[in-house]
Amino acid sequence: MSKPLNIGMIGYGFMGRAHSNAYNRVSNFFELDYHPVLKAVCARSADQVKAFAEKWGYESTETDWRKLIERKDIDAVDICVPNNLHKEIALAAAAAGKIILCEKPLAMNAAEGEEMCQAVEKAKVTNIVWYNYRRVPAVSLAKKLIDDGKLGRIFHYRANFLQDWTISTDLPQGGTALWRLDAAAAGSGVTGDLLAHCIDTAIWLNGGIKDVNAMTETFVKERTHQLTGKVEKVGIDDACTFMCHFDNGSLGLFESTRYARGHKALYTFEINGEHASIKWDLHDLHRLEYFDHRDEGRLRGWRSIHVTDAGGDHPYMDHWWVPGLQIGYEHSFVHQVADFLTGLGKGEPVGPTFRDALETQKICDAVLSSAQKGSWVKLG
Numbered sequence: 001m002s003k004p005l006n007i008g009m010i011g012y013g014f015m016g017r018a019h020s021n022a023y024n025r026v027s028n029f030f031e032l033d034y035h036p037v038l039k040a041v042c043a044r045s046a047d048q049v050k051a052f053a054e055k056w057g058y059e060s061t062e063t064d065w066r067k068l069i070e071r072k073d074i075d076a077v078d079i080c081v082p083n084n085l086h087k088e089i090a091l092a093a094a095a096a097g098k099i100i101l102c103e104k105p106l107a108m109n110a111a112e113g114e115e116m117c118q119a120v121e122k123a124k125v126t127n128i129v130w131y132n133y134r135r136v137p138a139v140s141l142a143k144k145l146i147d148d149g150k151l152g153r154i155f156h157y158r159a160n161f162l163q164d165w166t167i168s169t170d171l172p173q174g175g176t177a178l179w180r181l182d183a184a185a186a187g188s189g190v191t192g193d194l195l196a197h198c199i200d201t202a203i204w205l206n207g208g209i210k211d212v213n214a215m216t217e218t219f220v221k222e223r224t225h226q227l228t229g230k231v232e233k234v235g236i237d238d239a240c241t242f243m244c245h246f247d248n249g250s251l252g253l254f255e256s257t258r259y260a261r262g263h264k265a266l267y268t269f270e271i272n273g274e275h276a277s278i279k280w281d282l283h284d285l286h287r288l289e290y291f292d293h294r295d296e297g298r299l300r301g302w303r304s305i306h307v308t309d310a311g312g313d314h315p316y317m318d319h320w321w322v323p324g325l326q327i328g329y330e331h332s333f334v335h336q337v338a339d340f341l342t343g344l345g346k347g348e349p350v351g352p353t354f355r356d357a358l359e360t361q362k363i364c365d366a367v368l369s370s371a372q373k374g375s376w377v378k379l380g
């Protein structure tokens with residue numbers, strides 16, 4: 001018999017839906033020691049949060065996140081709100097002894113992130129950050145191939161995350177749905193939002209980063225703020241490109257923008273090793289491209305691995321359909337919940353923990369600082 005884990009989720013936007021879907025699905029597809037119970041959801045509008053609770057199966061609602069944290073019947077707090085609220089909620093949840101699942105980026109900056117790490121470590125509460133791309137089966141397979149030494153020594157790591165939704169100069173900043181354009185709510189622009197994903201995947205696959213050299217640009221300098229109605233200076237980076245050295249001696253190149261016309265969520269990475277290379281593309285997330293120089297010459301070439309084998313070779317796939325049938329974006333969240341609950345059952349931490357995610361936060365800080373100074377910045 002699996003034990004209940006009572007979830008209290010704060011925020012019901014994009015991630016609120018992705019997480020709720022994962023909590024609802026996970027026990028149907030994974031045998032786990034714990035099963036999530038959708039105990040309460042919190043957001044500021046009483047009517048809207050009630051409608052959300054009914055739609056997704058939450059037992060109750062709150063309109064003040066502090067009340068949700070105070071509740072004795074909540075075991076785990078899931079933070080799905082804009083970045084400027086992560087720290088305050090996490091500190092309160094840790095003090096109340098709750099398990100914490102926090103959306104990425106961990107915090108507005110590394111100083112806040114460090115405070116959050118200390119709080120969860122002092123309170124000894126289990127914690128995880130939703131860098132969900134690690135758990136796309138093709139990305140998990142890339143990790144296994146690298147760890148098994150298939151690529152040999154790694155020379156290059158290249159990643160892009162490209163979008164085009166902020167090109168219009170008429171787009172306001174701030175407030176509902178547009179908080180990502182407001183530095184006070186988001187902390188930074190594409191660096192904390194999109195590059196943070198690329199960095200988390202990169203350090204998971206290829207190890208730590210030693211130093212960075214970055215440039216950022218804010219193409220639209222002023223926008224009307226939705227909350228104040230005034231034209232205000234834009235404080236976020238619209239685009240960011242950086243190069244870096246990894247601890248293993250390989251070179252990294254990262255680019256992210258919201259001004260790449262035609263691209264909606266083009267997250268790609270390519271890794272070039274001594275023996276083999278791999279490529280992955282979020283738009284085709286169930287495939288991993290692989291080239292192995294050691295293949296017989298007349299057959300050598302890029303192969304496109306359809307990561308859908310349920311026989312145990314492809315991570316997570318034996319929990320889903322028959323071989324050949326693919327899964328999608330939402331399943332990365334289901335996998336994260338499954339792994340998290342497995343760890344909870346065993347009493348073992350599951351990454352990325354707050355401490356793991358702090359590493360990404362430090363790199364984001366270094367990237368922004370390098371762009372500001374116009375020089376290389378070393379990681380501590």
Ligand SMILES: NC(=O)c1ccc[n+]([C@@H]2O[C@H](COP(=O)([O-])OP(=O)(O)OC[C@H]3O[C@@H](n4cnc5c(N)ncnc54)[C@H](O)[C@@H]3O)[C@@H](O)[C@H]2O)c1
Nearest residue numbers: 011012013014015043044080081082083103104105130177
């Ligand atoms: N893992 C990923 O791939 C991924 C993708 C998107 C967003 N995120 C992260 O998830 C978090 C939320 O992003 P989103 O896209 O879901 O945003 P969103 O704008 O869709 O939703 C934010 C939610 O927070 C609620 N909220 C705001 N202030 C609140 C308060 N004081 N009390 C209670 N609720 C409040 C809003 O009502 C809304 O429901 C951010 O940290 C973001 O970076 C992660």
